[in-house]
Amino acid sequence: MSEYTKPYEDKMTSAVRHLEKELAAVRAGRANPAVLDKIAVDYYGTPTPIQQVAAVAVAEARVLTITPWDASLLRPIEKAILTSELGINPTNDGRVIRLTFPAPTEDRRRQLTKDVQHMGEEAKVAVRNVRREAMDKFKALKKSGELTEDDQKDLEGKLQKITDKFVKEIDKICESKNKEIMEV
Numbered sequence: 001m002s003e004y005t006k007p008y009e010d011k012m013t014s015a016v017r018h019l020e021k022e023l024a025a026v027r028a029g030r031a032n033p034a035v036l037d038k039i040a041v042d043y044y045g046t047p048t049p050i051q052q053v054a055a056v057a058v059a060e061a062r063v064l065t066i067t068p069w070d071a072s073l074l075r076p077i078e079k080a081i082l083t084s085e086l087g088i089n090p091t092n093d094g095r096v097i098r099l100t101f102p103a104p105t106e107d108r109r110r111q112l113t114k115d116v117q118h119m120g121e122e123a124k125v126a127v128r129n130v131r132r133e134a135m136d137k138f139k140a141l142k143k144s145g146e147l148t149e150d151d152q153k154d155l156e157g158k159l160q161k162i163t164d165k166f167v168k169e170i171d172k173i174c175e176s177k178n179k180e181i182m183e184v
Contacts, residue, residue, distance in 0.1 A: 004141075004155050005162060008134040012127045012166045019123040019170060023177045026112060026119075030180070031064040031101050033057075041073065041080040050077060059098070066090075066097040104181075113178045120174035124167055131163045 024034035033056045040047035050056065054068040054077060068074055074092055081090045081099070090097045104112065135156060142152040 002158075004138070005134070005158055008130050008159065009162050011130045012162065015123050015126040015130070016166055016169055016173070018126075019119060020173060022119050023116060023173065026116060026177065026181070031058045031060070031062050031099070033064060035086060036064075036066075036081075039080050039084045039086065041077045043073065043076070050080070053077070062101045062103070064099040064101070066099070067095070068097075071095070109181050112181045116174050116177050116181065120170050123170045127163060127166045127170070131159055134159050 021034075021037075024032065025037055033051070036050045036056060039050055041050055041053060042048075043053050050066060053070065053073055054066045057065050057067075059065045066077060068077055074094070074097065078090050078092050078097055081088070081097070086099075088099050088101065090099050092098075138147065138152050138155050138159075141147040142149060147155070
């Protein structure tokens with residue numbers, strides 16, 4: 001019977017992974033290379049992610065260093081960071097670009113935790129939509145005679161347990177991120 005629930009479990013896993021990726025880009029006052037994921041630099045006319053043209057490292061708790069492999073990219077990387085929504089002014093010493101992350105204010109941290117909760121709710125909605133899609137499929141299979149009523153009930157029970165597991169995982173991920181944000 002798990003062949004019926006497996007594709008839906010995979011979709012739920014995908015929703016959780018998407019949440020984790022989104023949360024990695026939330027600036028919590030600590031240096032995190034994931035904040036650069038959505039920033040592309042103009043590399044010979046092609047928008048290219050910074051991580052593909054430079055080494056990105058965490059130098060200190062609140063400092064990221066970006067060392068381009070091609071020195072001519074210093075200015076374009078700096079420009080890409082300035083025009084992004086990152087809100088941090090890069091410092092360029094001629095070889096390395098440094099991004100110093102300021103500690104967020106109390107109000108900003110509260111707003112970030114609200115944003116994290118909202119992202120978590122969206123992930124839960126995605127998981128529940130997958131559950132609904134699966135339940136509809138199981139009903140259709142029962143109606144067509146491929147499943148008995150007992151099999152349908154068993155599958156729905158298994159699917160509910162899987163859904164509950166993913167909702168708990170989403171709650172844990174959000175709680176962990178909120179803890180990280182609220183640390184001073």
